[in-house]
Amino acid sequence: MANRHSKGYRRLYLLLALVLGLLVLINYTGSRKDFTPLEDAVRTLFAPVQQAFARAGTNIQSFFDTVAQFQNYKIENERLLKEIALLESRLLSLKELQKENYRYRELLEFKQNSGFELLPAEVIARDPSQWFGTITINRGYLDGVQQEMAVISDRGLVGMVASASPHSSQVILLTDPRLAVSAVVQRSREMGMVGIVESYPQSPAYLRLTNLPLEANILPGDQVISSGMGGIFPQGLYIGRVKELVQDQPGLVLTAVIEPRVNFNRLEEVLVVLGGSYQEEEGAAEGEREEGDPPVEER
């Protein structure tokens, strides 16, 4: 029992001695300027390890920061995506307006120079089938549009009004097999060499000028324009350029493949020919038709 007590006291004295020793150490090392060699060695030894741990700590912090910020990043990302989509749509509509502006300028210029009384119209629909080439425009008989009026664009002849509703009209395009236009070669303008421009089913992007006599003065690259015969289409409207000449099988007539300048698949604005100088020529054209020239401009 006494032994146990003395052991306890010994421990207590030892503890007090340690405490005292440590207090002296604190006091002694508090004002020092240099470390002991042992401290230097320990610090030198552990410096690379501490560095590695610090790097790991930074990586872990970065990871947790990312996790903590994930919701914010997500919200920010969604906001930016919406903004991008909005800006893209604005950019797209601006580009569209720019293009539209350019087209209207060309149309306006064409309208001012053409001498025709023209009514601008917008294409609001097109026949999706491959069999017919018709478009719907946003002008109807209340705007002055009538059946069989010519429809053109600044690039040339487009087609003819097939039917007119109060506020819209159906336009039959040159590429439609139901429409044919009498035409001449601009270079020669030989009225005896009037052919018929019609669709070219073998190659829908092209037209063909048929019924040309073998001796016709026509060459690849020649410009083809409307002859004005038939009374529907004004004379001198540009149709296209001769791409190549083909003889029919019996070898009696020539056919010219025409590359139209109008892109019928991309029509967006057109002009309806209401009247003007064309009306004056109409009489002449009709007169010529009465003389027995074959082309009739709608089949």
Place this chain on the structure above:
Amino acid sequence: MFYPAIIISFVLALLLEGSVLSFFMVERALPDLLLVLVMIWGFILGPRVGGILGLLGGFFQDILFGSSLGYFALAKMLMGYGAGFLGREFYREQLLAPTLLLFAGTLAHELLLNILVSQFIGLSMPIGWTMNHFLIPKAAYNSGLTLLLYPAMLYLYRGRKRESIKFRSRRKGL
């Protein structure tokens, strides 16, 4: 191998405290992993071992992070010894005693350091503010760590004890 493993765990604890754990600050408090280990081992192994482990661990902390030697050695030695002293009064299986002990021990450790720093360096912190913003969160943090670490450390101790008994009985048999 048991005691060297404890010393290595102390080194690791200090390295973690100085790096990774510093990013897990709650309020203004960081966990004192070394104190948790010292006090738990003291609670399990008794006051003598607790005191020695506290002294060694604290001394190492002084060398690695402090400019003056003895602050952490003294504080941790007393905490290790105290945990071991009180540990004799409780059953080791219950988790509440070491958890509460760590809470009180952390407060005592920090207050002791506060006294030492104010006495030897002349810096003193307002006790009310320190208690609310620093000491209580730190004590809670360390108690939480105790809940996680104590069962594992007790399991290791029991495993080591079983091995030791087997070894002794084999020697007696021989």
